[in-house]
Amino acid sequence: MKHFVALVVIVFSLSSGLFAQSKVGFVDSDAIMKELPEAQDIKQQINVLVTEWKTELDKKQNEYRAKLDEFERRKLIMSNQKKDEAETELRTLDNEIRQFRESKFGQNGELFKKQEELMKPIQNKLFNAVKEVATEEEFDYIFDRSGGVLMLYSKPDLDMTNKVLEKMK
Numbered sequence: 001m002k003h004f005v006a007l008v009v010i011v012f013s014l015s016s017g018l019f020a021q022s023k024v025g026f027v028d029s030d031a032i033m034k035e036l037p038e039a040q041d042i043k044q045q046i047n048v049l050v051t052e053w054k055t056e057l058d059k060k061q062n063e064y065r066a067k068l069d070e071f072e073r074r075k076l077i078m079s080n081q082k083k084d085e086a087e088t089e090l091r092t093l094d095n096e097i098r099q100f101r102e103s104k105f106g107q108n109g110e111l112f113k114k115q116e117e118l119m120k121p122i123q124n125k126l127f128n129a130v131k132e133v134a135t136e137e138e139f140d141y142i143f144d145r146s147g148g149v150l151m152l153y154s155k156p157d158l159d160m161t162n163k164v165l166e167k168m169k
Contacts, residue, residue, distance in 0.1 A: 022140040025160040027130060030146035032165050033122070042118045049114060053104045060100060064093045129167035133160050 033039040071086045078086065104110050134142050142160055 023138060025134070025137070025139045025142045025158040026145045027142060027159070027161045027164050028146045029126060029144045031161055032126060032168065035165055036122065036168060039119075039122050042122070045118065046111070046115060050111065053111075057097070057100060057104070060093070060097050064090070064097060067093065125168055126164065129164045130160070132167055133163045137163070 067086075068090055071090060075083055075086075102109060106112075130142055133139070137160070139160070
């Protein structure tokens, strides 16, 4: 959606003749984040959490596979009641695995929430630094090229990435 809005602004500016009067720059927020120690620390914290959750998920999946294999080997000699109990246990384990995966890695899972919580202060700092550079340098627009905004050409001197990075340090 934000890419569409940026495209509309560009098209409108071009069609109205205002673009020639506007000062446009861009930053690469991915490059900035790679240079900031606090962003790298957060990335490391998140990686530790992901590793823990994946280990726990693997453990649950291995338990499920072992019980499924055991069930497959023994189902012919099991009574109907034992089969029903084993199938119920397998369904319960499968549901637990799905719920765990969704709660940790799903769209509104802990990973998403933790990333948002930890990155928000840095994103605010980035936004404020961009705003300061844009104001000081009298830019009308600054785009983030790492956000998927397509630029067919840009003058290297319009790249505000280093100036924003300097502001943030």
